Amino acid sequence: MAPLSPSVLVDSIGEAASIKQNNLVYELQADGADIITLSLGEAFFDVPAPSFEGLTPAAHHYSHTRGVPLLRHKLAKYHESGSGTPVDPDCEIMVTAGSKSALFMTLAAILEPGDEVIIPEPLWVSYPDQVRLCRGIPVSLPWHATVDDIAARVTARTRAIIVNNPHNPTGRRLSDDELRTLHVLAETHGLVLIADEVYSEFVPGGDPFVSASVFDPDKRHTVVCNSMSKNFGISGWRVGYVIAHESLIRQLAKLQQHLVTCAPTILCHYLAENFEQILAHTRPQIQQVVERRNRVAEAFAARGVTSLPGDSTFYLFPSLGSSRLDSTEFADELLRRHRVSTVAGISYGASCDRFVRVSVGAEPEDRLLRGVEAICDLIEATSTAEETA
Numbered sequence: 205m206a207p208l209s210p211s212v213l214v215d216s217i218g219e220a221a222s223i224k225q226n227n228l229v230y231e232l233q234a235d236g237a238d239i240i241t242l243s244l245g246e247a248f249f250d251v252p253a254p255s256f257e258g259l260t261p262a263a264h265h266y267s268h269t270r271g272v273p274l275l276r277h278k279l280a281k282y283h284e285s286g287s288g289t290p291v292d293p294d295c296e297i298m299v300t301a302g303s304k305s306a307l308f309m310t311l312a313a314i315l316e317p318g319d320e321v322i323i324p325e326p327l328w329v330s331y332p333d334q335v336r337l338c339r340g341i342p343v344s345l346p347w348h349a350t351v352d353d354i355a356a357r358v359t360a361r362t363r364a365i366i367v368n369n370p371h372n373p374t375g376r377r378l379s380d381d382e383l384r385t386l387h388v389l390a391e392t393h394g395l396v397l398i399a400d401e402v403y404s405e406f407v408p409g410g411d412p413f414v415s416a417s418v419f420d421p422d423k424r425h426t427v428v429c430n431s432m433s434k435n436f437g438i439s440g441w442r443v444g445y446v447i448a449h450e451s452l453i454r455q456l457a458k459l460q461q462h463l464v465t466c467a468p469t470i471l472c473h474y475l476a477e478n479f480e481q482i483l484a485h486t487r488p489q490i491q492q493v494v495e496r497r498n499r500v501a502e503a504f505a506a507r508g509v510t511s512l513p514g515d516s517t518f519y520l521f522p523s524l525g526s527s528r529l530d531s532t533e534f535a536d537e538l539l540r541r542h543r544v545s546t547v548a549g550i551s552y553g554a555s556c557d558r559f560v561r562v563s564v565g566a567e568p569e570d571r572l573l574r575g576v577e578a579i580c581d582l583i584e585a586t587s588t589a590e591e592t593a
């Protein structure tokens with residue numbers, strides 16, 4: 205075997221589709237192309253550049269595995285004030301290098317080879333591959349599946365359910381009834397409910413967000429993964445966190461020690477010292493992004509293009525209607541013909557090939573609306589109805 209030949213498992217994993225698409229955009233932009241970028245999974249805010257002046261010298265070094273204590277306290281309080289669920293900052297939370305690593309460590313900590321993890325579509329692109337990397341089996345359900353369909357899919361091999369709430373890309377939030385049903389399922393079958401809440405601030409009009417943890421205050425089966433990436437508009441800082449029962453946090457801490465030691469310490473110190481100020485600064489901007497997202501949904505609707513229901517987050521998942529192109533062909537053609545970058549719906553699951561993902565976070569409104577027009581024009585230009593007319 206050649207020295208650098210990959211393992212069968214890693215070789216079988218694809219690139220993260222959204223990141224791959226954005227790498228292409230970065231390359232095209234570097235060649236001078238003007239791309240309307242609706243594929244980036246982040247919202248650009250004005251966040252004041254951090255100054256590290258005056259931070260303790262400890263900020264330059266490794267921190268405790270579970271994270272800088274002051275940040276843990278602030279995050280625990282933040283979660284508690286949003287959800288009413290107390291979190292012990294000393295043992296029920298760990299600061300991580302983004303929520304992506306929190307999700308991966310959670311899966312690595314709970315899965316035995318062959319365990320099934322139920323993931324409703326549209327699914328965030330990394331879930332199935334993270335499950336596979338942990339030698340589990342992702343079981344996806346089509347986009348129209350209900351919580352009753354999830355219940356029907358539970359088998360003796362099921363170990364966990366992953367829900368993303370609010371949801372990338374539809375913007376849908378789970379209702380209290382749906383969350384309750386999921387908790388009953390978890391409790392009845394001894395499953396872990398992994399709640400990815402990285403868009404928890406993106407609820408229109410400041411409506412309260414209902415965390416999955418509300419229905420499981422003792423953290424018997426719920427793991428909440430969250431992050432500063434989207435909610436604080438600082439995805440590049442790589443700071444996230446996981447809230448779980450202390451017995452699971454102990455297992456996750458071992459993984460973190462062997463993988464990254466701790467989250468970026470200097471940024472964690474800065475965040476801890478400036479937590480409330482950053483939040484006060486970003487919250488109004490989040491509301492503006494959500495409002496923009498919902499105006500973009502209206503612009504699609506005005507052209508007869510429907511999106512899957514939802515109003516939170518900064519994404520939409522519009523339907524390709526009667527276009528004869530599949531979502532990969534559509535996204536490629538849109539980039540080639542109109543210089544508009546989206547992510548093909550198929551990346552979000554086999555049932556999603558009639559959609560593309562649009563993010564409104566990285567472009568001003570006039571360019572977003574140009575992107576919407578280009579999508580609608582391409583749907584019309586490639587629609588079977590048009591062609592047979």
Ligand code: PMP
Nearest residue numbers: 245302303304328372431433444
């Ligand atoms: N979950 C979802 C649903 C996401 O969309 C993303 C990023 N696009 C993440 C998790 C990971 O974010 P991070 O690691 O930056 O916290």
